[in-house]
Amino acid sequence: MAVGAVAVGFAGALMVIRPDPSDLDPVAFLPLLAGALYAIGAVATRAWCEGESTMVMTAGFFGMLAVMGGIGVLVLPGAEVAGAEGFVSRTWGPLDGAMWFWIAVQAVGSLIGIGFLVRGYQLGEAGHVAIFEYSLLIFASFWAYILWGQEVPPLAFSGMALIALAGAVIALRSDEPSTLRAPEAVE
Secondary structure: OHHHHHHHHHHHHHHHHOOOHHHOOHHHHHHHHHHHHHHHHHHHHHHHHOOOOHHHHHHHHHHHHHHHHHHHHHHOOOOOOOOHHHOOOOOOOOOOHHHHHHHHHHHHHHHHHHHHHHHHHHHOOHHHHHHHHOHHHHHHHHHHHHHHOOOOOHHHHHHHHHHHHHHHHHHHHOOOOOOOOOOOOOO
């Protein structure tokens, strides 16, 4: 049942994202590689890091994010490309007070969210936790509408419904109700 729910959730995610096969080039496969490595990390978190502190795991995540981001800033050229297409290659620019505020809000939210996600992967089966992680697409669409007025097409709403359905199936019909365990007591 869990495999079917994962497949339904993944189909819902594809309906929300709507990838365009005509845009495929070698660079388009980098997110697939990233997704595969992310999945390996999710499974490894439960298998290898179950007894590790969630704070240490979260700090490690953000530490590596800082290291890789720093390498990217130093290695990648800063070519100015106008519009949204140039987002990745855009150079640093001045930040005003409002930007610093929203960066701080996003940073705190990320720390909390990633901490809970790490803990979820430590306690639960990766396939079960991943279904709930798909809900990111629902919240991203909601905030894109609230902040920028981006309309959500009917196909994406259908995908969101499939993601919610998959989460409900996993939550209500799991064959393994004891998948989440209480953390070990520290002596």
